[in-house]
Amino acid sequence: xxxxxxxxxxxxxxxxxxxxxxVDAVSDVSISLMAGEILGIVGESGAGKSTIGNAIINLLDxxxxxxxxxxxxxxxxxxxxxxxxxxIVRGSKIGMIFQDPQTSLNPIMTIGNQLIETIRFTKxxxxxxxxxxxxxxxxxxxIDNPKLRMKAYPHQFSGGMRQRxxxxxxxxxxxxxxxxxxxxTALDVSVQAQILELIKSxxxxxxxxxxxxxxxxGVIANTANSIVVMYDGRVxxxxxxxxxxxxxxxxxxxxxxxxxxxxDIKLGRFKSIxxxxxxxxxxxxxKLKNHWLGEKLNExxxxxxxxxxxxxxxxxxxxxxxLKNRVHLKAVNNASxxxxxxxxxGIVGESGxxxxxxxxxxxxxxxxxxxxxxIFDQEVVENKKKSExxxxxxxxQMIFQDPYSSLNPRMRVKDIVAExxxxxxxxxxxxxxNEIVSDLLNHVGLGKASMLKFPNQFSGGQRQRISIARAxxxxxKILICDEPTSSLDVSVQAHIxxxxxxxxxxxxxxxxxxxxxxxxxxxxxxxxxxMRKGEICEINTTENIFKKPKHSYTKExxxxxxxxxxxx
Amino acid sequence: MINFVGDPVDMLVNPxxxxxxxxxxxxxxxxxxxxxxxxxxxxxxxxxxxxxxxxIFGRPALALIIERxxxxxxxxTCALIIAIVVGLPLGxxxxxxxxxxxxxxxxxxxxxxxxxxxFWLGLMMIIVFSVILGWLPVSGRGxxxxxxxxQSSLFTLDGLLHLIMPATxxxxxKIAMVIRLARAGTEEVMGFDFIKxxxxxxxxxxxxxSFHLLPNILIPIxxxxxxxxxxxxxxxxxxxxxxxxxxxxxxxxxxxxxLDRPIVVAxxxxxxxxxxxxxLIVDIMYAVLDPRVRIKGEIQ
Numbered sequence: 001x002x003x004x005x006x007x008x009x010x011x012x013x014x015x016x017x018x019x020x021x022x023v024d025a026v027s028d029v030s031i032s033l034m035a036g037e038i039l040g041i042v043g044e045s046g047a048g049k050s051t052i053g054n055a056i057i058n059l060l061d062x063x064x065x066x067x068x069x070x071x072x073x074x075x076x077x078x079x080x081x082x083x084x085x086x087x088i089v090r091g092s093k094i095g096m097i098f099q100d101p102q103t104s105l106n107p108i109m110t111i112g113n114q115l116i117e118t119i120r121f122t123k124x125x126x127x128x129x130x131x132x133x134x135x136x137x138x139x140x141x142x143i144d145n146p147k148l149r150m151k152a153y154p155h156q157f158s159g160g161m162r163q164r165x166x167x168x169x170x171x172x173x174x175x176x177x178x179x180x181x182x183x184x185t186a187l188d189v190s191v192q193a194q195i196l197e198l199i200k201s202x203x204x205x206x207x208x209x210x211x212x213x214x215x216x217x218g219v220i221a222n223t224a225n226s227i228v229v230m231y232d233g234r235v236x237x238x239x240x241x242x243x244x245x246x247x248x249x250x251x252x253x254x255x256x257x258x259x260x261x262x263x264d265i266k267l268g269r270f271k272s273i274x275x276x277x278x279x280x281x282x283x284x285x286x287k288l289k290n291h292w293l294g295e296k297l298n299e300x301x302x303x304x305x306x307x308x309x310x311x312x313x314x315x316x317x318x319x320x321x322x323l324k325n326r327v328h329l330k331a332v333n334n335a336s337x338x339x340x341x342x343x344x345x346g347i348v349g350e351s352g353x354x355x356x357x358x359x360x361x362x363x364x365x366x367x368x369x370x371x372x373x374x375i376f377d378q379e380v381v382e383n384k385k386k387s388e389x390x391x392x393x394x395x396x397q398m399i400f401q402d403p404y405s406s407l408n409p410r411m412r413v414k415d416i417v418a419e420x421x422x423x424x425x426x427x428x429x430x431x432x433x434n435e436i437v438s439d440l441l442n443h444v445g446l447g448k449a450s451m452l453k454f455p456n457q458f459s460g461g462q463r464q465r466i467s468i469a470r471a472x473x474x475x476x477k478i479l480i481c482d483e484p485t486s487s488l489d490v491s492v493q494a495h496i497x498x499x500x501x502x503x504x505x506x507x508x509x510x511x512x513x514x515x516x517x518x519x520x521x522x523x524x525x526x527x528x529x530x531m532r533k534g535e536i537c538e539i540n541t542t543e544n545i546f547k548k549p550k551h552s553y554t555k556e557x558x559x560x561x562x563x564x565x566x567x568x
Numbered sequence: 569m570i571n572f573v574g575d576p577v578d579m580l581v582n583p584x585x586x587x588x589x590x591x592x593x594x595x596x597x598x599x600x601x602x603x604x605x606x607x608x609x610x611x612x613x614x615x616x617x618x619x620x621x622x623x624i625f626g627r628p629a630l631a632l633i634i635e636r637x638x639x640x641x642x643x644x645t646c647a648l649i650i651a652i653v654v655g656l657p658l659g660x661x662x663x664x665x666x667x668x669x670x671x672x673x674x675x676x677x678x679x680x681x682x683x684x685x686x687f688w689l690g691l692m693m694i695i696v697f698s699v700i701l702g703w704l705p706v707s708g709r710g711x712x713x714x715x716x717x718x719q720s721s722l723f724t725l726d727g728l729l730h731l732i733m734p735a736t737x738x739x740x741x742k743i744a745m746v747i748r749l750a751r752a753g754t755e756e757v758m759g760f761d762f763i764k765x766x767x768x769x770x771x772x773x774x775x776x777x778s779f780h781l782l783p784n785i786l787i788p789i790x791x792x793x794x795x796x797x798x799x800x801x802x803x804x805x806x807x808x809x810x811x812x813x814x815x816x817x818x819x820x821x822x823x824x825x826x827l828d829r830p831i832v833v834a835x836x837x838x839x840x841x842x843x844x845x846x847x848l849i850v851d852i853m854y855a856v857l858d859p860r861v862r863i864k865g866e867i868q
Contacts, residue, residue, distance in 0.1 A: 089770075090769065092770055107860060108787075108859055170769075
């Protein structure tokens with residue numbers, strides 16, 4: 001019954017050709033989709049899921065080539081269609097939504113003009129009709145006052161609004177199929193829920209088929225009708241959402257579902273994906289108790305690791321000579337909290353809520369406007385004695401979000417890790433430093449061989465391990481982790497978070513953990529602060545935040561977590 | 569500084585003149601005074617727009633410069649237009665087709681354009697096109713026409729014929745530069761998501777190149793070219809000398825040789841002002857081209 005399908009991909013094979021090697025990106029993939037249906041393609045990075053999306057509308061990179069297989073859309077094989085014929089399909093038959101709304105719009109053209117040109121070229125309307133159509137479209141994707149907004153440029157919209165504009169653009173040609181490549185990955189939880197809801201309702205209203213490509217099985221669980229799970233360029237499992245999630249047959253699917261941090265109960269450790277070959281960790285851990293790392297230097301008597309009192313930080317948004325014309329953003333507004341020694345304290349909030357700013361203030365990376373920060377009872381704000389501040393800040397180390405930009409690409413791993421040791425002069429000789437660095441790298445699971453390599457020779461997860469090793473090198477008592485796993489795959493995330501947990505136990509570390517991901521926070525933290533627009537709404541134990549949230553915003557956030565548990 | 573280089577009086581008087589004669593000339597020009605007095609007098613004049621009289625022409629230096637300016641402006645403008653009209657399409661072509669033979673030829677040509685010395689090429693052009701082929705006049709500005717009250721050699725055929733060689737000669741280096749900028753910009757912008765998105769939206773390639781690619785690569789190119797326009801005007805000296813173009817460059821070279829200090833000083837002041845104005849224009853253009861610079865703040 002091939003006739004009923006809107007899209008049928010049949011035994012598709014795609015290879016990437018580069019100078020060094022030929023990679024099988026997609027092997028023998030068969031997928032089918034009906035009109036009005038939402039299909040989710042799930043997999044980790046490198047699974048070939050985006051390649052399929054690009055292959056459907058023939059936008060593959062130059063190095064990729066479709067070797068065999070068919071893409072039947074409306075009984076027409078799209079593989080091997082020339083550019084001219086393909087252009088008629090693009091936009092008017094198949095629309096596409098990309099991951100990052102920041103980069104998918106032309107920054108120097110009004111959104112009205114971008115919409116109008118799309119409508120004019122896909123539907124051959126005259127300018128006036130196209131304009132009215134554009135205004136209607138903007139309204140249908142939920143943008144208020146669309147007539148006025150037509151004249152706005154992309155940078156004048158927030159991320160969620162911009163993604164709505166992108167969706168409007170994808171719908172402009174009245175397509176029968178929409179391919180959404182990670183449509184919500186760059187967005188906050190609350191915005192993510194809205195966008196998914198919008199896609200769902202548009203799918204119903206316009207009877208379009210939708211393919212959502214994502215790495216987050218939680219996103220799909222509540223949106224899609226059926227799921228295709230991909231691993232290493234192959235489809236390992238497919239079926240309806242209920243069947244795949246509640247009764248997964250393939251080992252990879254099982255471990256993928258298990259690896260999604262749960263928001264309902266707290267588990268001891270993160271489940272890692274054991275299916276992947278070569279994921280066995282067989283590095284030797286050093287006995288910390290009698291090692292340099294475990295040496296208890298000047299033992300702190302204070303029970304309070306960090307105490308923050310009425311902290312404020314403003315950012316200047318609009319510069320002006322006149323005081324009254326300046327526009328400030330209160331990034332952190334009167335924040336106060338205390339973190340006990342050995343505790344895991346989480347800060348959760350959406351982007352722009354000021355959570356990263358707090359981390360940077362405590363680490364001393366940016367200056368405080370007013371308020372006090374004490375690290376082990378040592379005031380670091382407005383302290384005249386520079387040496388005391390340096391001494392206090394030695395106890396604090398930070399792990400950043402993006403492991404790709406937080407390591408100096410021109411330094412060897414050995415030197416990156418050794419830098420804090422040299423700065424604080426905590427080791428006596430170069431020989432000793434070398435020994436410590438090699439031990440550290442062993443301990444975080446990288447091995448001695450990585451010492452002479454450069455950061456670009458490592459994957460995202462391995463780089464984050466280097467960051468952790470570097471952070472540990474000054475023997476800190478406090479570790480600040482600013483979204484340490486948000487740019488990593490679920491399986492890698494599990495390993496990194498487990499490593500952090502182990503280290504915390506072994507070294508008696510205090511953890512300040514910042515994340516927008518509530519399930520991760522639930523698993524990692526003892527106590528949580530919820531932030532919104534620079535203010536702390538609620539501080540409570542993790543259990544209470546998740547089970548008995550008090551503040552309305554907390555309730556809202558908890559409600560919006562995409563849950564795969566709901567399906568069961 | 570300029571006062572330490574040579575003695576202009578030696579250049580002005582006949583070497584066989586009597587010492588009294590030399591002293592008289594020196595006194596006439598005020599060159600017998602100490603340096604700080606001379607400088608003070610210069611400053612007094614500069615405030616009122618008087619940069620002194622040329623030693624050789626005996627007329628205000630600034631007036632001389634302004635008189636010669638249109639010729640240079642004409643030459644520089646033509647060179648700039650040639651650079652954009654030729655360089656931009658070639659650069660975009662090279663950026664869009666990185667592996668084609670055409671790109672290799674264009675990029676090879678641009679290396680030549682950057683490395684061949686202007687004066688040598690100017691001389692070669694004269695030999696080939698004027699002396700051997702006899703197609704174009706050797707030098708000078710040619711006949712001038714008047715249009716809308718502006719006098720320019722652009723408005724007569726003879727004037728245009730005179731203009732072609734010096735303008736092309738002057739433009740050559742800039743063409744090579746525009747090609748390289750446009751190619752780099754094209755390669756960068758074509759990799760952006762929004763270009764991919766325009767293709768996914770079903771827009772034809774012509775539209776993508778002219779409405780999405782071009783405005784985005786123009787921003788950096790215009791910034792560079794506006795400053796380069798300044799250098800074209802200020803340092804067209806070599807080309808003007810070779811083609812005997814009666815512009816600023818020729819005037820300044822002669823002034824330097826003759827130690828005609830007021831003209832050199834006036835010229836420097838003029839160039840500084842020119843660059844300031846061009847920088848202002850760049851800033852304004854930037855805001856016109858890029859809405860992100862124009863409006864800050866976000867509509868929520």
